[in-house]
Amino acid sequence: MDIDAILKELTLEEKASLCSGEDFWHTKAIERLGIPSIMVSDGPHGLRKNVENAENPNTAIKAVCFPSACALACSFDRELVGEMGKALGEQCQAEEVSVILGPGCNIKRSPLCGRNFEYFSEDPYLASQMAIAHIKGVQSKGVGTSLKHFAANNQESRRMSIEEIIDERTLHEIYLAAFEQTIKQAKPWTVMCSYNKINGVYSSQNKHLLTDILRSDWGFEGLVVSDWGAVDDRVKGIKAGLDLEMPSSMGKNDKYIVKAVNSGELDENELDKCVRKILELIQKSVQSKTEMTWNKERHHALAEKLSLRSAVLLKNDDKLLPLDKSAKIAFIGAFAEQPRYQGGGSSHINSFKTVSALEAVEGNENITYARGFNLEKDESDLVLEEEAVKAAKNADCVVIFAGLPESFESEGYDRTHMCLPSCQLELIDKLCEVNENIAVVLHNGSPVELPFDDKVKAILEMYLGGQAVGSAEVKLLFGEENPSGKLAETFPEKLEDNPSYLNFPGDDNTVRYAEGIFVGYRYYEKKKMAVRYAFGHGLSYTDFEYSDMKVSDYEIGETDTVTVQVTVTNTGSRDGAEVVQLYIAPKQASVMRPIKELKGFERVYLKAGESRRIVFRLDKSAFAYYSEKIHDFYSESGEYTISLSSSSADERLSADVHFNASKPLPIRFTLDSLGGDVQAIPEGKAMLEELLKSIGVNMTGNDERLDGDEIEIALKMLLDMPLHTMVSFSKTKEITREKMQQFVDKLNEKFG
Numbered sequence: 001m002d003i004d005a006i007l008k009e010l011t012l013e014e015k016a017s018l019c020s021g022e023d024f025w026h027t028k029a030i031e032r033l034g035i036p037s038i039m040v041s042d043g044p045h046g047l048r049k050n051v052e053n054a055e056n057p058n059t060a061i062k063a064v065c066f067p068s069a070c071a072l073a074c075s076f077d078r079e080l081v082g083e084m085g086k087a088l089g090e091q092c093q094a095e096e097v098s099v100i101l102g103p104g105c106n107i108k109r110s111p112l113c114g115r116n117f118e119y120f121s122e123d124p125y126l127a128s129q130m131a132i133a134h135i136k137g138v139q140s141k142g143v144g145t146s147l148k149h150f151a152a153n154n155q156e157s158r159r160m161s162i163e164e165i166i167d168e169r170t171l172h173e174i175y176l177a178a179f180e181q182t183i184k185q186a187k188p189w190t191v192m193c194s195y196n197k198i199n200g201v202y203s204s205q206n207k208h209l210l211t212d213i214l215r216s217d218w219g220f221e222g223l224v225v226s227d228w229g230a231v232d233d234r235v236k237g238i239k240a241g242l243d244l245e246m247p248s249s250m251g252k253n254d255k256y257i258v259k260a261v262n263s264g265e266l267d268e269n270e271l272d273k274c275v276r277k278i279l280e281l282i283q284k285s286v287q288s289k290t291e292m293t294w295n296k297e298r299h300h301a302l303a304e305k306l307s308l309r310s311a312v313l314l315k316n317d318d319k320l321l322p323l324d325k326s327a328k329i330a331f332i333g334a335f336a337e338q339p340r341y342q343g344g345g346s347s348h349i350n351s352f353k354t355v356s357a358l359e360a361v362e363g364n365e366n367i368t369y370a371r372g373f374n375l376e377k378d379e380s381d382l383v384l385e386e387e388a389v390k391a392a393k394n395a396d397c398v399v400i401f402a403g404l405p406e407s408f409e410s411e412g413y414d415r416t417h418m419c420l421p422s423c424q425l426e427l428i429d430k431l432c433e434v435n436e437n438i439a440v441v442l443h444n445g446s447p448v449e450l451p452f453d454d455k456v457k458a459i460l461e462m463y464l465g466g467q468a469v470g471s472a473e474v475k476l477l478f479g480e481e482n483p484s485g486k487l488a489e490t491f492p493e494k495l496e497d498n499p500s501y502l503n504f505p506g507d508d509n510t511v512r513y514a515e516g517i518f519v520g521y522r523y524y525e526k527k528k529m530a531v532r533y534a535f536g537h538g539l540s541y542t543d544f545e546y547s548d549m550k551v552s553d554y555e556i557g558e559t560d561t562v563t564v565q566v567t568v569t570n571t572g573s574r575d576g577a578e579v580v581q582l583y584i585a586p587k588q589a590s591v592m593r594p595i596k597e598l599k600g601f602e603r604v605y606l607k608a609g610e611s612r613r614i615v616f617r618l619d620k621s622a623f624a625y626y627s628e629k630i631h632d633f634y635s636e637s638g639e640y641t642i643s644l645s646s647s648s649a650d651e652r653l654s655a656d657v658h659f660n661a662s663k664p665l666p667i668r669f670t671l672d673s674l675g676g677d678v679q680a681i682p683e684g685k686a687m688l689e690e691l692l693k694s695i696g697v698n699m700t701g702n703d704e705r706l707d708g709d710e711i712e713i714a715l716k717m718l719l720d721m722p723l724h725t726m727v728s729f730s731k732t733k734e735i736t737r738e739k740m741q742q743f744v745d746k747l748n749e750k751f752g
């Protein structure tokens with residue numbers, strides 16, 4: 001396909017028509033010029049390809065449902081998530097799907113967001129690492145991805161119209177950061193814009209977002225597609241850099257595009273830019289097509305492996321787990337029979353098979369089962385409860401399979417609370433009264449409150465673990481496999497503790513991100529707030545020891561790479577994996593910063609007794625925050641602590657380094673600058689002293705008319721006073737506004 005030649009051949013009407021889909025899942029073909037149509041399909045944790053001409057338009061082909069992103073991220077396993085990506089790529093090739101829609105790397109702002117299960121984390125670094133692995137895996141098979149939802153799609157309430165008010169630093173440091181790293185490092189073929197508005201503008205027509213940031217600043221060269229139905233004004237969209245509208249607009253928007261070009265409102269070159277991106281995507285897909293088959297059972301085994309590595313052992317008192325195989329065990333709870341393993345909405349996969357925990361223990365006569373509650377309605381069923389209590393009484397230990405039923409969380413709406421159904425909570429309480437050896441296995445897409453935490457001995461968080469979740473649960477419960485997942489998000493004690501609580505989901509059509517950069521553990525740590533389970537937490541059936549931390553240099557410059565090494569030893573008697581987390585904490589900062597931030601992690605599998613040396617490499621970006629003064633990330637000079645931790649609340653080793661910025665942030669003084677702003681910079685202090693002396697104020701504190709305290713108070717007030725106010729307060733005629741302006745000019749000359 002010669003794209004330049006085709007662009008010359010296309011009529012205006014044909015160009016306009018290419019800018020939207022043919023139907024729900026296909027781009028348009030233009031046969032006379034040999035332009036084929038390509039197919040896209042939903043993901044991200046499986047292939048949801050629609051069956052053509054099915055009676056029910058939502059019927060998807062049989063495929064494999066891998067664990068959802070909420071679970072996957074807990075594996076902290078770049079390699080295995082990459083394997084999943086490859087498996088998805090193989091399925092797409094075999095099914096002639098050119099682009100699989102996903103992954104989503106939106107940040108989990110509130111535990112209530114109905115779509116949290118499709119997102120990785122509350123932490124942008126972790127979210128980007130998972131998205132990068134996913135995309136590289138899929139694209140290595142010649143299939144494209146669509147990184148979504150760009151940007152800040154953090155709630156489902158009014159998701160198609162909500163107006164988000166987000167300050168620049170928060171937007172870049174939290175909500176864009178995962179997109180930025182993923183786009184730079186994994187180069188997704190496409191990016192999907194979100195439905196919402198950010199600071200007044202729909203993402204689908206936000207030039208600042210789609211062109212200035214995405215293309216100019218980050219160098220994105222792929223195609224931007226709208227979320228399905230996210231287009232408001234198609235012409236504005238084209239000007240902003242939205243290449244493809246999906247699904248079909250039935251020709252409605254083609255007319256506006258043609259009219260805008262004819263009237264001169266839209267430059268045809270801008271339209272050509274979009275058409276070029278569409279043609280490039282089609283060309284890439286056609287050139288990457290290969291014959292491929294995929295093996296369902298192999299992918300099912302991969303789904304189980306992912307679920308095993310994603311499960312998080314939240315607590316395990318008295319080493320209740322792994323269970324003793326010869327003990328009498330009661331499995332209680334409907335999720336043992338019907339596990340909830342995926343979320344609702346566009347990512348819903350038609351699994352070719354599923355395995356429940358009950359199926360996985362079939363034939364084991366030591367295990368009894370009682371349903372305990374119904375999934376359809378949150379209503380206690382006394383008959384089921386009695387049966388469950390009886391089973392618990394007769395057992396040495398009890399495993400309760402609990403979680404959120406489908407109706408509790410889905411794409412399209414948010415939760416209104418963080419509780420498990422009350423019928424489940426009531427049952428758990430009753431069971432705790434008759435048996436003290438209780439383990440709870442959870443199935444949920446986002447954190448829940450755990451009022452029974454102190455009453456049960458063990459909690460195993462499976463999240464939405466994919467179609468093989470049941471066999472994974474059984475292998476973990478009985479110790480055939482060792483849990484190694486770590487939480488990718490904080491479990492607060494209660495919903496009200498969450499930083500977005502007062503501003504979620506907003507009033508009317510507006511939501512203010514008032515908590516700023518303090519999302520997830522960044523908030524709880526800053527507030528010294530107790531949480532139920534900390535970010536990065538997860539237990540194992542073995543123990544790990546960290547030793548011999550070595551940092552290559554104390555002094556670090558702008559272009560240096562510093563290496564951090566540590567030895568991890570499995571000191572227990574079982575093989576297992578540990579996720580070593582590297583956090584960076586500034587010891588001082590000129591702006592509000594989180595206590596610490598995740599900047600690296602390595603997952604290491606160790607046989608019992610085995611040790612391994614792990615190496616991290618950090619560059620200056622690890623120390624950076626986003627500065628609104630330079631509209632970019634900035635790493636400030638100063639001392640930082642690097643800690644190596646088993647969770648954000650379990651630091652094992654640490655060392656300090658000193659970062660040296662090659663230049664300070666530019667400073668621009670005005671008459672509004674405070675005395676303190678001037679005093680804070682070297683030489684500024686001397687200049688201020690000189691100026692103040694000239695109006696009879698002695699900054700060194702030797703004023704005979706005042707006593708010590710008075711001097712101190714006067715100085716404090718002075719340093720908090722804008723320069724123009726000093727003019728008003730000065731008792732001498734010499735200090736005029738003009739003279740102060742000259743002082744400001746002199747400062748800017750020197751430091752600006």
Ligand code: BGC
Binds near residue numbers: 101227228346
């Ligand atoms: C969702 C997207 C999805 C698309 C196509 C939209 O409603 O937000 O994530 O890819 O539908 O199903």
